[in-house]
Amino acid sequence: MTQATLLERALGVAVALVIVLLLVGQLLGQPILLGYVATGSMEPAMDAGDGFVAIPSLADSSVEEGDVVVFEARDLNGGGLTTHRVVDETDEGYVTKGDANPFTDQDGGEPHVTEGQIVAKAWQVNGEVVTIPHLGTAVTSVRGVAESAYGTVAPVIGLTTTADAEGIGAALVAIGVALLGFGTVFERLGPARRETRRSRSRENVIAFWTALGLVLLVFVTFATAAMVVPAGTAEYELVSTDSPTDDPQVIAPGETTELARTVDNAGYLPVVAVHEAESNNVAIDPATQTVGIRSSGETTVSLTAPGETGTYTRHVGEYRYLAVLPPPVIVWLHGLHPLAAIAAVNGVIVGIAVAIVLVVFGHDDLRVRSAGDHVPVSTRLERKVREWLRE
Secondary structure, eight states: OHHHHHHHHHHHHHHHHHHHHHHHHHHHTTTTTEESSSSSTTTSSTTOEEEEEEEEEEOOOOOOTTTTEEEEESSSGGGGHHHHHHEETTTTTEEOOOOTTTTTTTTTTTOOOGGEEEEEEEEEEEEEEEEETTTTHHHHHHHHHOOOOOOOHHHHHTTTTTTSSHHHHHHHHHHHHHHHHHHHHHHHOOOOOOOOOOOOOTTTTOOOHHHHHHHHHHHHHHHHHHSSSSSSEEEEEEOOSSSSSTTTEEOTTOOEEEEEEEEEEOSSEEEEEEEEEEESSSESSSEEEOOTTEEEEEEEEEOOOOOOOOEEEEEEEEEEESSSSOOOHHHHHHOOOOOHHHHHHHHOOOOOOOOHHHHHHHHSSSEEEOOOTTSOHHHHHHHHHHHHHHH
């Protein structure tokens, strides 16, 4: 394989990875690897339509004054993701501001930004944001073309969803299925092609390491999803007022209220749940617990109201890990970094899966025997039943 071919393949993989991450980021509602700004509020650091390298908060949750962060705004621009710079830190959270704006977001009515609201941080070198000119403009243009095409094609293929991410995704799936169907028909009914090259591959044989890799991919994917999907950040609204009510979240200044939080485990493996305060004046007891198979646990969240009256937002982060290691070990790894705990759990699962495959199937290549298309399905089933009876 030549260097030019290797470079071409590497470039193709890199482009595919960028596209996948952009799409996944759109579906998850947060930037992964790349993000972009849609307005000029961050000029001159970032012009409208510029992209930037986004570091997810799961990978790096440290935030300092001067950092440009992507956070879930509550009131700013109707809510949603906003990219602004941190200009100060208070007991209530971070003060943010667009570089081009004359006042901070909090002066405009946006509550202080807490760690639980921050989903990513823009990569900076020597205090300057690393930008990708016009990335956002290109993504917006592609989205506009996709929405226009969707509006034309959707009624024809019977889709009733709107032209949002879900609707466009459904259209792409439908088109993909249709192309797959046409390809299958043409392959079956089209003219036969004569092979001019001799194949060195063995028919009906699956390489052992290929099969093992596919098995591990499935195991790791499901295990990671079981840990990441139920996790997240819970938001609590707390009202500090001189006229408290029976509502446990409407209390007097300086008072503390307790709320019960349920941890449900619908899976077939026990999980270790770790709760962390992502706002000030929040306490959790117990902070860690093991929840059994198809069971639930309960933890108490204590919220303390500030001395000043007003409405405040508090955040509690929840992390989950499959209990394939002793809980103290998982909690210690989580203390190093959540990704360290996830990697350790996946490592154990991979080790167990490899051991099972080696014991059951050995390490030889797998041969798939075929009875041929001329043998009716009923005959194949009859032969299988006879084999089972003989055993």
